[in-house]
Amino acid sequence: MPDTHTAAQRLEHDSFGDIAVPADHLWGAQTQRSLQFFAISTERQAPELIHALVLVKKISARVNGELGLLSADKAAAIVAAADEVLAGRWAEEFPLSVWQTGSGTQTNMNVNEVLANRASELLGGVRGPARRVHPNDEVNLGQSSNDVFPTAMHIAAALAIEQQLMPALDELRGQLDLKAQAFADIIKIGRTHLQDATPLTLGQEFSGYVAQLEQGRLHLQAALPHLYQLALGGTAVGIGLNAHPAFAARAAAGIAEATGLPFVSAPNKFEVMAAADALVHGHGVLKTVAASLMKIANDIRWLASGPRCGIGELQIPENEPGSSIMPGKVNPTQSEALTMICCQVFGNDVALNIGGASGNFELNVFRPMMAHNFLQSARLLSDGARSFARHCVAGIAPRRARIEQLLNESLMLVTALAPHIGYDRASAIAKHAHAHGLSLREAALQLGELSGEQFDQWVRVEDMVGR
Numbered sequence: 087m088p089d090t091h092t093a094a095q096r097l098e099h100d101s102f103g104d105i106a107v108p109a110d111h112l113w114g115a116q117t118q119r120s121l122q123f124f125a126i127s128t129e130r131q132a133p134e135l136i137h138a139l140v141l142v143k144k145i146s147a148r149v150n151g152e153l154g155l156l157s158a159d160k161a162a163a164i165v166a167a168a169d170e171v172l173a174g175r176w177a178e179e180f181p182l183s184v185w186q187t188g189s190g191t192q193t194n195m196n197v198n199e200v201l202a203n204r205a206s207e208l209l210g211g212v213r214g215p216a217r218r219v220h221p222n223d224e225v226n227l228g229q230s231s232n233d234v235f236p237t238a239m240h241i242a243a244a245l246a247i248e249q250q251l252m253p254a255l256d257e258l259r260g261q262l263d264l265k266a267q268a269f270a271d272i273i274k275i276g277r278t279h280l281q282d283a284t285p286l287t288l289g290q291e292f293s294g295y296v297a298q299l300e301q302g303r304l305h306l307q308a309a310l311p312h313l314y315q316l317a318l319g320g321t322a323v324g325i326g327l328n329a330h331p332a333f334a335a336r337a338a339a340g341i342a343e344a345t346g347l348p349f350v351s352a353p354n355k356f357e358v359m360a361a362a363d364a365l366v367h368g369h370g371v372l373k374t375v376a377a378s379l380m381k382i383a384n385d386i387r388w389l390a391s392g393p394r395c396g397i398g399e400l401q402i403p404e405n406e407p408g409s410s411i412m413p414g415k416v417n418p419t420q421s422e423a424l425t426m427i428c429c430q431v432f433g434n435d436v437a438l439n440i441g442g443a444s445g446n447f448e449l450n451v452f453r454p455m456m457a458h459n460f461l462q463s464a465r466l467l468s469d470g471a472r473s474f475a476r477h478c479v480a481g482i483a484p485r486r487a488r489i490e491q492l493l494n495e496s497l498m499l500v501t502a503l504a505p506h507i508g509y510d511r512a513s514a515i516a517k518h519a520h521a522h523g524l525s526l527r528e529a530a531l532q533l534g535e536l537s538g539e540q541f542d543q544w545v546r547v548e549d550m551v552g553r
């Protein structure tokens with residue numbers, strides 16, 4: 087009795103022979119082998135990377151058609167199949183693990199197979215070995231995983247920076263800037279080394295966060311030109327064997343037009359294929375942005391600590407119950423999520439650096455991991471920055487009474503006396519005040535260092551904050 091519950095299968099074929107694949111899927115033999123031999127963990131190639139690979143295939147088919155290397159009907163069918171994927175169809179046809187061949191060959195072939203089978207169907211043919219479009223000879227025409235995969239990585243990374251990360255960071259910068267302006271007149275005590283320091287305004291403190299993100303944007307922009315260089319046309323080792331001499335430049339121009347970004351054919355294909363420095367540099371900037379966000383998120387949660395027994399200068403939004411056991415407790419959860427994201431980005435950076443440093447001769451073979459880490463970092467930072475902007479920063483309010491209390495209790499206002507009575511005498515006032523639980527004014531008068539009028543004239547916080 088045949089098992090009627092067994093899913094229908096069809097035979098696919100590659101240079102290793104026949105292999106059964108699920109009949110309802112478009113992928114072919116090499117995808118199936120990869121599923122068998124790389125059943126490793128749950129990380130799949132990022133949708134942004136698949137999208138970029140499919141775009142490369144679409145533009146390549148069009149250019150190869152224009153160059154007379156591919157018949158017009160087949161080029162059009164591959165373009166149409168690619169457009170279906172780019173429009174969101176067939177997402178389940180790209181099931182491969184990140185942890186596979188280091189060049190991304192199996193994912194390149196996954197894309198080739200899906201587009202070949204679908205293009206065949208669009209031409210009225212079948213899927214499988216009798217298909218009317220060949221995955222290697224036609225979809226992969228004039229290409230190798232070695233140039234296609236780094237090309238897709240550069241496209242996906244540049245798009246992630248420009249379309250995801252920059253807008254998200256701009257939103258967070260905008261929210262912080264609103265607070266910087268709103269808090270411009272609130273004088274508070276500064277802290278250095280976690281110890282009391284001289285005063286500044288809350289607005290000045292927040293303006294530092296704004297400037298951090300402005301610098302981050304400039305760093306991101308500076309990382310883009312290298313990512314705009316595309317390896318496509320280099321084929322296996324960078325010399326372009328089997329590609330038409332006009333292919334590289336035309337394909338890069340097509341990708342630039344399709345994305346609206348100034349991609350060009352890399353002037354040196356050996357560099358973009360043998361190394362992955364553009365990704366290492368770009369992720370270095372993502373790491374820098376993570377360092378900025380971690381500092382900002384940490385400051386805000388420390389300033390909001392309490393509400394009774396901490397610093398308590400800021401009130402942050404109370405979005406959800408904080409504790410399963412402690413009634414009424416509310417926690418700085420947005421800061422916690424964002425700082426965890428930053429940790430992940432730092433970890434991704436280490437792995438990506440090792441991968442980038444470990445290429446051999448003509449090819450870097452750490453690419454799927456590097457693409458995965460880069461795109462995960464960009465996504466995490468984008469979503470995290472937006473979440474933090476909307477659910478924390480937008481609702482931050484100053485706790486004025488507490489700010490004023492801590493300002494008045496601070497001993498470091500004594501710094502304003504140093505130009506008048508010298509460092510040593512001012513220091514003696516601060517130490518005396520601390521030792522005897524006195525205010526600075528009381529200590530100064532007790533030590534007979536200056537008159538009350540002089541103290542009031544010289545220790546004026548409004549004059550200390552440099553506005």
Ligand SMILES: O=C(O)C[C@H](O)C(=O)O
Nearest residue numbers: 189191229230231232322
């Ligand atoms: O898959 C390819 O096109 C080439 C492969 O990565 C190799 O260099 O062996």
